[in-house]
Amino acid sequence: MKGQEFIAGTMFRLIRKMYRIWKSIPMHVMGTITHVSTSDMVAALTFDDGPDPVFTPLLLVILEKYNVHATFFMIGKAAEQHPDLVQKIAQGGHAIGNHSWDHPSFPSITGRERRKQIRASAKAVAPYGQKLFRPPYGHQTVASRIDAILLRYKVIAWDMNACDWEKHDAQWMANRLINRLKPGSIILLHDTLWDIMEKDAKDRVPVLEALDIFLEKVSRQFRFVTIPELLRRGRVQKQNWYVKDHNDW
Numbered sequence: 484m485k486g487q488e489f490i491a492g493t494m495f496r497l498i499r500k501m502y503r504i505w506k507s508i509p510m511h512v513m514g515t516i517t518h519v520s521t522s523d524m525v526a527a528l529t530f531d532d533g534p535d536p537v538f539t540p541l542l543l544v545i546l547e548k549y550n551v552h553a554t555f556f557m558i559g560k561a562a563e564q565h566p567d568l569v570q571k572i573a574q575g576g577h578a579i580g581n582h583s584w585d586h587p588s589f590p591s592i593t594g595r596e597r598r599k600q601i602r603a604s605a606k607a608v609a610p611y612g613q614k615l616f617r618p619p620y621g622h623q624t625v626a627s628r629i630d631a632i633l634l635r636y637k638v639i640a641w642d643m644n645a646c647d648w649e650k651h652d653a654q655w656m657a658n659r660l661i662n663r664l665k666p667g668s669i670i671l672l673h674d675t676l677w678d679i680m681e682k683d684a685k686d687r688v689p690v691l692e693a694l695d696i697f698l699e700k701v702s703r704q705f706r707f708v709t710i711p712e713l714l715r716r717g718r719v720q721k722q723n724w725y726v727k728d729h730n731d732w
């Protein structure tokens with residue numbers, strides 16, 4: 484009887500182990516990076532949808548004030564219009580990633596169009612761009628995830644945001660960031676909003692003020708690094724991150 488129990492227990496553990504390995508393979512290959520697991524007091528600020536000729540230079544001043552290096556997920560079409568700004572960002576020690584050519588929702592276009600979007604954006608930020616991709620709106624399907632793999636991009640999502648595509652005052656956004664910050668976080672912010680026409684939400688001054696309050700509060704405890712550096716500093720955490728709605732951000 485004891486022998487049978489032992490065999491049954493061993494079999495159960497073996498099956499459970501195999502199931503875990505089987506489950507982790509698609510996550511390892513198809514998962515999207517949301518943060519890293521680390522006890523180091525490091526985090527990464529990311530800014531999407533730029534560069535913007537008005538707000539990006541103001542943002543660079545704040546980042547320099549706190550000696551912060553960030554990652555900019557740029558729109559190729561905007562980068563092409565502002566090559567000096569792209570160069571200035573790269574020379575400031577920031578990383579530049581790819582946020583498509585003109586921000587379509589990737590599940591709504593064909594694979595051929597998606598790859599064209601990523602390639603055109605990469606060309607616009609060359610030679611400074613890195614193989615880091617952030618899907619517009621965070622929208623992704625299995626097919627669009629495979630396109631990123633084919634082009635050898637790491638897909639970077641986030642685990643924190645300030646809801647900065649909505650109208651909030653600076654203190655509200657700063658508090659949200661302060662309360663949620665933890666080692667290894669990837670923080671989503673925008674130095675402009677590509678396709679939001681509402682003037683109040685488009686104004687980045689409250690976001691810049693929020694960032695200033697946030698960094699004033701936490702930059703002595705936390706070091707803010709680029710995404711490539713963050714990925715070296717901890718164990719990469721992934722999620723199967725497919726078609727997300729705006730409201731899920």
Ligand SMILES: [Zn+2]
Nearest residue numbers: 531532619620
């Ligand atoms: Zn975007």
